[in-house]
Amino acid sequence: MxxxxxxxxxxxxxxxxxxxxxxxxxxxxxxxxxxxxxxxxxxxxxxxxxxxxxxxxxxxxxxxxxxxxxxxxxxxxxxxxIPPRELALPFRSNYAVLQKVDAYDNGAWWVGRVLGENDDGCYYVVRLDIDGFDVSVPFFLLRNHLQWRDGEWFHPPPSRRYVPAD
Known part of the structure; x- marks a missing residue:
């Protein structure tokens, strides 16, 4: 271990x-x-x-x-x-629509996809994978989603999947 x-x-x-x-x-x-x-x-x-x-x-x-x-x-x-800071935390302008991210809310890092950002770029709208709810999250409570396999960190492959609005 x-x-x-x-x-x-x-x-x-x-x-x-x-x-x-x-x-x-x-x-x-x-x-x-x-x-x-x-x-x-x-x-x-x-x-x-x-x-x-x-x-x-x-x-x-x-x-x-x-x-x-x-x-x-x-x-x-x-x-x-814990994911390494240098891989998990980009500058706030680096999040793209449909990028897989982790959004910190209610004491946990929730996996979801970026749907967009507000006008000033301080908040991002993220659709959570677990329930499909959209949450507005400040950029400093977002991180790149990383996968841990065989003792190494990996970025998930880019998504081409459409995430419909409710």
Missing amino acids: PFKHKEMVEICKKREGFSADAYYLQATFLSPMPPESSSRRCLVQHHTLLKEDEAAAAAAVATQSKYGCKVGPVEEELVRP
């Missing part, structure tokens, strides 16, 4: 029935867990839990830490390092 004790990581959450990433939550890696059956798991301390994550953490016998954050096991394949 490439992570060290108390290293900052992100936990990938996927939408039920979909293979694509939906959002990322920040956590602290604590330790690998003893092997059980065929799954490889590790213990993390969640910094943020959304409603569905709270139920999953409770079901996974999560315990309350002294900092008030949930500690619990997660599948090792869902854990990735």
Whole structure:
């Protein structure tokens, strides 16, 4: 396992029935867990839990830490390092329509696509992949979406897909 004790990581959450990433939550890696059956798991301390994550953490016998954050096991394949700043954070004018991005909102990085920007370029409209909702996000709460595979970061291929307006 490439992570060290108390290293900052992100936990990938996927939408039920979909293979694509939906959002990322920040956590602290604590330790690998003893092997059980065929799954490889590790213990993390969640910094943020959304409603569905709270139920999953409770079901996974999560315990309350002294900092008030949930500690619990997660599948090792869902854990990735924090994306490097130099790849994830471009200048605000670098976002293109339909570019895949992560938008920070409500304690998580949500995967979506840029639909456009407002007149002064300070806010971008992003359609979230998980539910199709459009959110207006300030440029400093956006980052390039990056994929983590085999210990390396990759930019997703450019999209030619049309994203219809509601």
